[in-house]
Every structure is written in structure tokens, then in C-alpha cells.
Amino acid sequence: MLEGEGQSHGHHAGEIELKKLGHLLLSYLPGLGGRIKPPRYLEVEERPMRGVETCTLCGATVNMGELSVRNLDNELQIELPYIAVHALVTHGDRGFHGTLRGDGQIDVDLLKDVLNYEEYRIGRLMTALLAHTSLLPEHLTIEEHMMRGVVPCGECGDHVNMGYFVVTNTHNERSMQVPYLALHGLVEHKDANYASHELGDSVDAGADEVIDGRLDMELLRSILGQSRAHAEFGQRLASYLEGLGGSEPTPRHLDVVEHVQRGLETCAVCGESINMGTFELRNRHTGHEMVLPYVAVHSLAAHGDAYFRGSLHRGWVDVPLLNRLVKRTWPIVQRVRRTRR
Numbered sequence: 386m387l388e389g390e391g392q393s394h395g396h397h398a399g400e401i402e403l404k405k406l407g408h409l410l411l412s413y414l415p416g417l418g419g420r421i422k423p424p425r426y427l428e429v430e431e432r433p434m435r436g437v438e439t440c441t442l443c444g445a446t447v448n449m450g451e452l453s454v455r456n457l458d459n460e461l462q463i464e465l466p467y468i469a470v471h472a473l474v475t476h477g478d479r480g481f482h483g484t485l486r487g488d489g490q491i492d493v494d495l496l497k498d499v500l501n502y503e504e505y506r507i508g509r510l511m512t513a514l515l516a517h518t519s520l521l522p523e524h525l526t527i528e529e530h531m532m533r534g535v536v537p538c539g540e541c542g543d544h545v546n547m548g549y550f551v552v553t554n555t556h557n558e559r560s561m562q563v564p565y566l567a568l569h570g571l572v573e574h575k576d577a578n579y580a581s582h583e584l585g586d587s588v589d590a591g592a593d594e595v596i597d598g599r600l601d602m603e604l605l606r607s608i609l610g611q612s613r614a615h616a617e618f619g620q621r622l623a624s625y626l627e628g629l630g631g632s633e634p635t636p637r638h639l640d641v642v643e644h645v646q647r648g649l650e651t652c653a654v655c656g657e658s659i660n661m662g663t664f665e666l667r668n669r670h671t672g673h674e675m676v677l678p679y680v681a682v683h684s685l686a687a688h689g690d691a692y693f694r695g696s697l698h699r700g701w702v703d704v705p706l707l708n709r710l711v712k713r714t715w716p717i718v719q720r721v722r723r724t725r726r
């Protein structure tokens with residue numbers, strides 16, 4: 386199969402994330418040197434076999450066996466040969482190529498759901514926001530409420546401040562209170578559930594300093610400005626943009642004017658280099674237009690994030706408005722917002 390330029394770029398954009406996903410999986414596999422005990426909701430089974438298979442891309446040999454990972458919370462399960470883990474970790478590729486198994490594809494979305502990758506990603510994002518509150522995107526505020534005292538994590542025993550923080554999205558006016566223990570659970574255990582005791586254990590009704598609950602990930606995502614819908618939309622948009630390697634024809638009602646520049650800017654989230662230019666998007670039927678830097682679409686496509694942070698451009702894409710601009714062929718009532726530089 387020949388890959389178009391747009392696809393190969395999209396593929397490149399995914400590489401870093403696929404490698405991270407591969408390393409997360411590998412960390413749970415003692416057979417491959419992993420040293421992390423799988424969290425409470427994961428059942429990991431390795432089935433190594435006597436014999437190796439060779440990666441036809443790089444010549445590395447891996448055990449010819451396979452593994453199975455099951456998420457007890459969402460009942461999802463994935464089976465993969467070891468060569469697939471090699472493809473993710475070494476090549477950042479969802480396709481694997483082995484002398485025994487031939488060519489195959491990893492269901493990356495399923496693997497992400499099995500490993501609670503979204504929880505992990507959001508936990509990391511919030512940790513970064515707490516560490517650099519001066520870099521908060523304009524749509525977010527964070528109020529910290531540290532307390533005198535710590536609680537133990539029921540999963541690993543680590544002690545975490547018993548306080549919480551409140552994160553608020555000033556665009557959609559949604560707000561959420563997040564205990565530090567919950568953030569610890571997201572980052573360390575990829576788990577939206579958190580408890581200062583072992584989950585499933587009964588707790589004395591009168592006991593103080595007991596914290597437990599489950600974070601509403603949907604709410605949190607909407608507060609932070611990230612969603613899967615953003616990613617799909619961003620990928621579609623990127624496919625129209627030559628500056629991002631896209632080669633798809635644009636829909637008839639859209640004019641795209643690209644201002645590709647000689648120079649790159651760096652995405653602060655993943656480190657990828659993106660053309661520092663901008664593009665204009667105009668709806669022929671309504672005359673409405675929007676100017677956005679390429680890094681904004683990269684951020685949507687690669688991170689599902691309406692908030693973009695490049696070394697040159699920073700801002701927030703009004704996704705609902707952009708969506709209407711791209712989709713609809715009848716007048717848009719709302720004003721067109723230019724993203725500030």
C-alpha cells in the first residue's frame with residue numbers, strides 16, 4: 386500500500402504518542418523487562434514461547450509468544466504478539482512486521498482504552514498545569530487548597546496531601562474539585578478511581594480523613610479543552626492543509642489559503658516541529674473566515690486539544706465555531722473570532 390504524504394505526516398505525528406503507549410504497555414510486562422505492577426483494574430498475562438521471530442524492518446529478534454491485557458473496569462481486552470510491542474516501542478508504528486506473524490495492525494484505540502491511556506494523558510496534563518500556573522491557557526483557572534495533613538493512597542501506599550484544587554473553564558463555566566489523591570491516582574495508576582484505603586475494603590463510617598471517589602473524566606476533559614471529537618476534527622482539517630502534509634481536496638464550499646513559512650515552531654506538548662506559518666479558512670457561502678497557525682491544527686489532531694502551545698503561537702481554538710465554519714454552507718450568526726498570537 387502506498388501512503389500519501391498526508392498520511393505519512395499524520396503517521397509521523399502519531400509516532401511519539403505510539404512510543405509512549407508502547408512504553409506504558411511494556412512497563413507492565415516483566416517478560417520484556419517491565420518493572421511496574423499492573424494497577425488493580427488490569428489483568429496482564431504473558432505467554433512467551435520457545436523461539437524468536439525477527440522484525441523484518443530492523444532485524445531485531447523478539448520472543449514469538451504473545452500477551453493478553455484485560456481491563457476489569459471496562460471489560461475490554463486486547464491480545465498482541467510480542468512483535469507488536471516491539472513495533473510500538475521501537476518504531477512508533479501501529480503496524481508490525483514479523484517473519485512469523487507477517488504484517489499486522491495494532492488496534493491502537495482499543496489498546497488505549499484497555500490501558501486507560503486517556504486518564505494518564507489528562508493526569509500528566511493537569512500535573513503540568515499545576516507546576517506552571519503562569520502558563521495556564523486563558524480558558525483555565527486553578528485554585529489550590531493544600532491542607533495540613535496527608536492521606537495514604539490505597540493502591541500504592543504513597544502519602545499525598547489531603548487537600549484539593551479547583552479547576553475552572555472560564556469559557557464553558559464548568560468547574561471541578563480534584564483531590565490531590567485523585568491526581569496521584571490518574572498519573573501513577575491511570576485510574577479515575579481514588580481512595581485512601583484499598584478499594585473494596587469497608588471503611589469505618591466514623592473514620593476521619595477517608596477520601597475516595599471517582600473523577601468524572603468527561604467533565605474534566607470538557608474543562609481542560611480536550612476531546613476525542615477535537616482530534617478527529619483536527620485530523621480531517623490537517624488532511625486539507627499542505628503545510629501539515631495534507632493532500633485531500635478541500636470541500637467545495639471552503640477556500641483555504643495557506644501561508645507556509647520558512648521556519649518551524651515547536652509544540653510544547655510533544656516537541657514536534659510544525660511549520661510556523663498560518664492559514665486562512667473561508668466559507669464561500671457565508672464569507673466567514675478564520676486565521677489559525679498550523680500548530681493549532683496540530684494540537685487538535687495530535688492531542689485532541691483546543692488549547693495550543695507552540696514556541697511562537699499560543700491560544701485557544703474556538704472549536705464549535707470552526708466546526709460550523711468548515712461544515713455548514715449557510716450563514717453563521719456568530720462573529721468570527723481570530724485567535725490571538
Ligand SMILES: [Zn+2]
Nearest residue numbers: 440442443445
Ligand atoms: Zn523492528
Ligand SMILES: [Zn+2]
Nearest residue numbers: 538540541573
Ligand atoms: Zn498510589
Ligand SMILES: [Zn+2]
Nearest residue numbers: 652654655687
Ligand atoms: Zn504536539
